[in-house]
Amino acid sequence: MRDFAGLFAALDETNKTNEKVSILKDYFTSVSDSEKIHTLALFTGRKPKRQINSTLVKQWAMEMANIPQWLFEESYQVVGDLGETIALLLPETKGSHEKDLAEWIAEINSLGSLTEEERKVWLVESWGSMTRQERFVFNKILTGSFRIGVSQSLIIKALAEISGLEAATLTHRIMGNWSPDTFSFHDLIQEQDPSDDLSRPYPFCLAYAIQETSDKQKSAGEIEAELGDPEEWQAEWKWDGIRAQAIHREGKIFIWSRGEELATEKFPELHAFLYELPSGTVLDGEAICFIDGHPMPFNVLQTRIGRKNLSKKILADNPMAFIAYDCLEFAGDDIRSMPLAHRRSMLERLYDLSNHKEIFRLSPVVKFSTWEDLYNLRLQSRENFAEGFMLKRLNSIYQTGRKRGDWWKWKVDPLSVDAVMIYAQKGHGRRADLYTDYTFAVWDGDKLVPFAKAYSGLTDKEIKQVDYFIKRNTLEKFGPVRTVKPELVFEIGFEGINKSSRHKSGVALRFPRILRWRQDKKIEDADTIDVLRAMLGD
Known part of the structure; x- marks a missing residue:
């Protein structure tokens, strides 16, 4: 934990990209492979399950610090973070443990088999063996509130530089449903990808906003000056649903959200069209509620999100569709490096063969001759149940993450x-x-x-x-x-x-x-x- 707490502090003390990459490289080259993969898991949102609720954590911290509840609450309001509040209030120690991050996470994961009193003894002893900085980071992990101001792309950049692998390869390997208990650092960096995980999605290609610094949108003339000939571009409506990848491989189907949440069971209506797709197909699109021939606002979809059980009424009142706008894998081949025009033709071929067109919908290409035409059409976005336009260069490949130049989102004024x-x-x-x-x-x-x-x-x-x-x-x-x-x-x-x-x-x-x-x-x-x-x- 000492090394990981030091990493956390060092990253928090700088906002310079190159310094953060250098700090990450130094860390990854100095710790064990087990700590590396657990660090990567934390940095990509794969946190251990919370085993002790916040009420008990606060209660035991007050007892150890020997302070009344009112003083704890006042301190909490000033500090604004539970993990940091506890770390500051507990008696300071020099730290005596020799456990690394992987060992601490293993202990946290094993707490489910302990009684409440045993968990209390473990937590108090753990706090007593740590320095203040270690406690702070430990508390963030324990309470499920661990976050850090470093993007996944910086972590991948650091790993790419020390492993010699391409960033895109590493990004793809950490997608999907993996944990540090079953996926090792060696698996991550070896030359050949050993994974046979049929569910693994591809990293999403993201768009830049046409106007990022102001809510005052650019004119058609400014768009033309920036993007050039409109014949080089494809325009589609920007839908307000859940960005998702729909996968069919070897008779199994998977639906992944952009947040890397496996959402297959949340959208049972989509299963029929997915099973009908040829094996070795991955589509990029929008999962969205679709009623009376048009997409519904996001708040309709929200009535389904987070529910463990989808009743017949919810399914009937809020039916789903998948608006597809890209094909990433066709007949088992990764076609992301092919130009958009080719990928679109593959998508249209799949759509033409489908018997579920009420569920599997093709994102229509918006015809326009000039940027002025498209500017005027954009003003009708809300009438078309959209947020604006997506602009994609016809010869663009499907890139990893957000790369400036080929994909843009041109939203209507708020x-x-x-x-x-x-x-x-x-x-x-x-x-x-x-x-x-x-x-x-x-x-x-x-x-x-x-x-x-x-x-x-x-x-x-x-x-x-x-x-x-x-x-x-x-x-x-x-x-x-x-x-x-x-x-x-x-x-x-x-x-x-x-x-x-x-x-x-x-x-x-x-x-x-x-x-x-x-x-x-x-x-x-x-x-x-x-x-x-x-x-x-x-």
């Missing part, structure tokens, strides 16, 4: 309203001492009704200014939440809006975020609930 901030809460991590999570309200008659929460969109300078205002204009405290004097107005952007019986406002927003701080407006200039209701389109 919907927006001007709203008043009424509640605030402190953030987490480096912003744990700043109020960064806000609740916004609009007018309903002479009352302000909360309708959305947002925490992104402001600059660091603006966050500090807003934090200064909140700390001097707090009206009430409810645990970590502060009621704030209604004075600040912000423009809130969002991708979609739907009715909601669970919210006091009666509406739920899709991806709300702060577009700008309207320092030019007073609270009476904020929008009303009627403006939001009008956006529902009823």
Whole structure:
């Protein structure tokens, strides 16, 4: 754990890409293969199962630190992170254990067979054998809250440089359903891929946004200047579902989400078309609810996500379809290096042979002659149940991850309203001492009704200014939440809006975020609930 805790601290102390890669390389070349693969598992979201709930962890920490609950809770609100709070409050030790990361994770995984009292003894003894930094990282792993500010691409870059393998090869090998108990570091870096895992998906090809720094979209002329001849491009609607790969290999089917979640059983309606596909087929597309001949908003799909049991009513009310827009594997051959035009022809061939076209749908290619034509069509995105366009160069290969140049997403301008901030809460991590999570309200008659929460969109300078205002204009405290004097107005952007019986406002927003701080407006200039209701389109 000592080496891993040191890695965590070193990565947290720099925001320079090359330094992070160098730190990762030094670490991977100095620890055992077992620690390497467990580190990779953690960094790619494969955390051990939580064996002790947070309530018990807090209770035992208070007992070991000999402090009352009120003091612990006050400290927690200031620090903003449970693992760090406990690490700071426990009596400091020099650390005496010799276990590495792999050994600690093995012990965590074995806790399920212990009684509650045995788990307590183990945890207290474990804390007593660690330094403060080791405890902090250990607590993050134990409570299932482990995250680190380093992208998977940097980890792959470091591993590629020390192994001599291509980054794309390593990225593909760590996709899918593996664990450090069954997949070794040797398996990862040997020349020939030994895996016979039929379920393994390919790394997703991701698109850059046409406009990333502002919600003000570019004109058709600016698009033409940047992308060139429209005849070199294919345009498709950008659907608002779950990005997924649909796989059929040797009589077995698999559906993987972009987040590397195996979701085969969550979408039983898709099984029929998948079994019908020829063996050795992998499609990229969107799993989406499809009713009355058109895709439904994402909130309809949300009624299914996270449910362990899909009732007949849910399946009937929210039927699924798969909108396919790429073919990655055909007849068992990886065709990602073929140009898009060729892959599209393979996809169309599979679609023509399908007997399940109500489930297996082909993402239509949008015809256009000029960028001005496409710009005008883009304004009709919401009427077509889409978020905008995907633009793909016809000769582009299917790349690994996000590469600038060949795939772009050209989304419509967000919907927006001007709203008043009424509640605030402190953030987490480096912003744990700043109020960064806000609740916004609009007018309903002479009352302000909360309708959305947002925490992104402001600059660091603006966050500090807003934090200064909140700390001097707090009206009430409810645990970590502060009621704030209604004075600040912000423009809130969002991708979609739907009715909601669970919210006091009666509406739920899709991806709300702060577009700008309207320092030019007073609270009476904020929008009303009627403006939001009008956006529902009823």
